[in-house]
Structure formats: C-alpha cells, structure tokens
Amino acid sequence: MKIPNNPFIGTHYIGRKEINAAKKVLKSKSLFRYDGPKMLYKTDEFEENMRKYLKVKHVLACINGGSAIKLSFIANGIGPGDEVLMSPFTFIASASSVLACGAVPKFVDIDSTMNIDPDQIEKNIGPNTKAILAIHMQGQPCNMPKIMKIAKKHNLIVVEDTAQAFGSEINGKKAGTFGSCGAFSLQAGKTITCGEGGFLATNDNKVYELAKMYHDNGGYRVGRNYPTWSNGKTIFGENFKITELQSTIANEQLKKIxxxxxxxxxxxxxxxxxxxxxxxxxxxxxxxxxxxxxxxxxxxxxxxxxxxxxxxxxxxxxxxxxxxTDLISSYDTFTKQQSWDKTNFPYNISKYTKTKCPNxxxxxxxxxxxxxxxxxxxxxxxxxxxxxxxxxxxx
Ligand SMILES: Cc1ncc(COP(=O)(O)O)c(C=O)c1O
CATH class of the missing domain: 3.90.1150.10 (Aspartate Aminotransferase, domain 1)
Structure with missing residues (x-):
C-alpha cells in the first residue's frame, strides 16, 4: 500500500468556501488591501479574526513568513552589528531573515525536543547578542517559559518563528504569543495556507506601528488613508503588503483551524x-x-x-x-560567509561566530x-x- 505523505495540510482543506471567497474578491476588482472600486476589506477581517484567535493586540498580514520574521526584528530595532541566537535545525528562511536585517545568526545547539536548547542559550550570549529566534520546528513549540526567563535576565528580544507551528500551544497559550513578536507563514505546506503569505502577531503598539510602516514602503498611514512620506515619521521600508485575494483564502482557512x-x-x-x-x-x-x-x-x-x-x-x-541532510550552519552562506553584495553585507558589519552543534x-x-x-x-x-x-x- 502506498501511504500519502505530502506535507500540504492547509492545502488539503481548500474547497467550496475558499473558491467562493476568492470569486467574490475577484468580482469586486479590489485586490489591493487599502483601496479599490468596491472594497471588501478582507485583509482587515483576516487580521481581526487572527488577533482574536491568538488573543493578541495586533496582527499584521504580509507577503510571507520570511518577511514576517524580518519585520519582527526590524520593528524591534535589531540590525547591523547585532547577533541573533537560533537553532541550525531549520529552513534557511529563518536565518536569511536575520541576515536581511543586517544582523547575523549565532547557531546554538538543540536538545531532545529538537528545538533550541535553553541551557545552551545562556552559554552563547556574547557582547553583540541582542535577540533570540525561537523556532518551533515541525509544529512543536520551544520551551518558551524557560526562554522568556533567560531573555528577561539578559535583556534580549525574543522573536518566535512560528512558520511551522500555527495552532500549537504551551499550557493553553498559543505559540507565537510569548515573545515580542510571533512570525507565521501561510505558505502551501503550513497548517493553514493561501499559497504564499504570512503575518506577525504582537502585543506591543510601537512594534506594530513600525512593522506596519516598514511593510508599507516606510510610509505613515492612518487607518486606510493614503500614506504620507513627509510628516517627519517616514522610515526606509519595503513593500511587504498581502493582497485581498490571499487574505480572503487565509480567512476561510482560519475558520477550519x-x-x-x-x-x-x-x-x-x-x-x-x-x-x-x-x-x-x-x-x-x-x-x-x-x-x-x-x-x-x-x-x-x-x-x-x-x-x-x-x-x-x-x-x-x-x-x-x-x-x-545538512544543518543550515553548514551552508556556504555561513561557512564561507557568502553574500550577494560586493561589500559582503552583512558580514562586513556584523561579526559572525562559528559554533559547534553536536546534538x-x-x-x-x-x-x-x-x-x-x-x-x-x-x-x-x-x-x-x-x-x-x-x-x-x-x-
Ligand atoms: C521554519 C521556517 N521559517 C520560516 C519560513 C519562511 O516562510 P515563507 O516560506 O512563508 O517565507 C519557513 C517556510 O517554509 C519555515 O519552515
């Protein structure tokens, strides 16, 4: 007997509801989240439903899980010169998002849960360590109570890479809601999906506002009004905005969680x-x-x-x-500190330290x-x- 073993969990549940929801958005001809001829505001609805599900103050939808991680670090002021502690047993996107901010990862060993070993975190804290990326691999949460205690003691920011763990919990509290930010993916292989997509969750007003600006080309937008880039608040940003089509599909998927x-x-x-x-x-x-x-x-x-x-x-x-077959720490990106840039950003400004992770x-x-x-x-x-x-x- 051939046993099904594809990883596309949310994809399996795509049906009539998702199809009808997508049709409605297409018929509205309003695919941009902030403006259109007949807006349905599906991204607002998805963010509100997700906010209630996770029991957090803010949810910001964006284009993918990697950008949700990047936004989480940027909004917490993590960048050039900084070091982020994380497990090497993960998908490369976890670490690329750290590099994209100008920071570098420092790989810390895992324990028998196959997530970052909290006891190893403390041993790896150095002068440049500013944050911990707690990656909940394959749906199983890291020991967040222990990690949060260590982070508090050493004044470190915690971001949770919850790309693979939407819906998992620790003592009834959702993974992705312990740290400053939880970053989630809506990619095809995740618990719920709209093909590509992501979102971040936070209880911090300032972090939310900064992430929202960065994901909207650094403009300052009040509600759904057009953003302004000339009010003294403008920052450098990128366009990480999700579409209404993705949001309406994710919204239907969320109802099935x-x-x-x-x-x-x-x-x-x-x-x-x-x-x-x-x-x-x-x-x-x-x-x-x-x-x-x-x-x-x-x-x-x-x-x-x-x-x-x-x-x-x-x-x-x-x-x-x-x-x-290999831990991401063995990739050339880290062993040879290979970048796309002639100055070798960010290795030219952030010191990368090689570590051993025998476990x-x-x-x-x-x-x-x-x-x-x-x-x-x-x-x-x-x-x-x-x-x-x-x-x-x-x-
Ligand atoms: C652990 C982990 N982090 C981050 C990501 C990035 O998510 P996305 O593909 O939505 O950018 C993934 C995606 O597969 C992942 O598995």
Missing part, C-alpha cells in the same frame, strides 16, 4: 498510542505542550539503525525520511520523519502501525 488540528492530533495519536514506546523513541516534548502534529519523528540510537528503518518503511510504501549534527542523522498528511485515512494509520510492529519484531 479547529477541525484541521483535531484531525492531525487524532491521526498522530492513532499511531503513537498503538506502538511500543520503549522500542520507538518518539520526539520529546515538555510538559503542557500541544503540538500541531504535522509529522511523526522517531529517534534511533545510531544513524545506521535510522537508515535501516527508513529503508524498511520505504520498501513498504511509507515515506519516512530524514528531515534534511543537532547527530540528531539529523538519527531521526526519521513522516509527514502526517491530511489525506491519511484509518486504513492507512492501521497499516502504518502494522508495519511499525513488523519492523520491531524483525529487528
């Missing part, structure tokens, strides 16, 4: 609760965590065992695989991941459990 998460968690439990957890070491969480359950991660003692397991599962149509190095070779596709049906789940048991008996 409880259903989406319930199904992900049910499928996860249908596997995890029916296998021998003394034999299979499932990715650790910490107390009070509720994950999006976008994937199943099984840790093995050795790389050889992991490879044997992946081979067995693949032969049986179950697409377990490595999350990645992360080891875990990427010892953990087998399986995307919990939204297409999984009970017959697939039963088959996966059967094959996991078969593997255990055989080896």
């Amino acid at each position: 409880d259903k989406i998460l319930a199904k992900q968690r049910k499928n996860y439990n249908a596997i995890v609760n029916n296998i021998d957890k003394d034999f299979y070491h499932i990715r650790d969480g910490f107390k009070g965590v509720s994950s999006v359950c976008s994937s199943l991660a099984v840790e093995f003692k050795t790389a050889k065992e992991c490879s044997k397991f992946i081979e067995f599962m693949n032969q049986n149509g179950i697409g377990f695989n490595y999350y990645c 992360a190095e080891s875990l990427i070779k010892r953990v087998a991941w399986f995307n919990l596709s939204a297409e999984l049906k009970p017959k697939h789940l039963k088959y996966i459990v059967k094959k996991l048991k078969e593997y255990q008996n055989e080896f």
